[in-house]
Amino acid sequence: DAGVIQSPRHEVTEMGQEVTLRCKPISGHNSLFWYRQTMMRGLELLIYFNNNVPIDDSGMPEDRFSAKMPNASFSTLKIQPSEPRDSAVYFCASSPLNEQFFGPGTRLTVL
Amino acid sequence: AQSVTQLDSQVPVFEEAPVELRCNYSSSVSVYLFWYVQYPNQGLQLLLKYLSGSTLVKGINGFEAEFNKSQTSFHLRKPSVHISDTAEYFCAVAYSGAGSYQLTFGKGTKLSVIP
Numbered sequence: 234d235a236g237v238i239q240s241p242r243h244e245v246t247e248m249g250q251e252v253t254l255r256c257k258p259i260s261g262h263n264s265l266f267w268y269r270q271t272m273m274r275g276l277e278l279l280i281y282f283n284n285n286v287p288i289d290d291s292g293m294p295e296d297r298f299s300a301k302m303p304n305a306s307f308s309t310l311k312i313q314p315s316e317p318r319d320s321a322v323y324f325c326a327s328s329p330l331n332e333q334f335f336g337p338g339t340r341l342t343v344l
Numbered sequence: 345a346q347s348v349t350q351l352d353s354q355v356p357v358f359e360e361a362p363v364e365l366r367c368n369y370s371s372s373v374s375v376y377l378f379w380y381v382q383y384p385n386q387g388l389q390l391l392l393k394y395l396s397g398s399t400l401v402k403g404i405n406g407f408e409a410e411f412n413k414s415q416t417s418f419h420l421r422k423p424s425v426h427i428s429d430t431a432e433y434f435c436a437v438a439y440s441g442a443g444s445y446q447l448t449f450g451k452g453t454k455l456s457v458i459p
Contacts, residue, residue, distance in 0.1 A: 266446075331395065
């Protein structure tokens with residue numbers, strides 16, 4: 234298995250632009266998590282899905298952030314419009330039950 | 345509510361010396377505990393986990409951790425570190441959500457191994 238796949242690995246954009254981050258979980262895992270990692274705040278859970286259904290989005294910073302999971306093999310995290318304070322590494326993780334497997338992350342820089 | 349405290353943000357240690365990274369947690373229910381390692385510019389990789397059974401848990405790369413319920417601790421140890429162990433280490437506690445388990449992470453401890 235290739236593990237959790239995230240794309241792009243790096244994204245540089247300008248303030249106000251729309252950004253879409255993508256994640257392909259490990260096949261057979263029924264839960265998917267989106268995290269954000271910054272120096273100031275550490276690792277924060279943004280949202281998680283179980284069987285493609287969003288369960289808890291209380292970590293999503295504001296309405297500019299949205300996440301979807303249209304099927305068991307794909308999820309997106311969208312930021313519209315992006316702001317410089319959104320600059321961070323965004324991780325996707327999938328889980329079969331209690332252990333989470335992390336992707337390599339997307340490093341987002343908003344200028 | 346669950347929380348995780350990693351008391352040391354940075355730990356420098358000489359190569360081949362022993363190391364202990366400390367982790368304390370608070371939880372009102374039974375817990376599952378994890379240690380993850382993050383190498384530079386990479387995602388988090390599971391080192392070891394405690395779900396039940398023996399309180400001494402062995403993981404990859406020669407690491408081990410001991411679950412101490414009375415002290416609510418889950419400290420990570422290695423008897424002899426290598427340069428390649430330089431990384432950031434995260435302790436996490438899992439709690440049951442709707443159909444899955446969520447993880448609460450500590451702030452991380454940066455381990456620097458000095459040649």
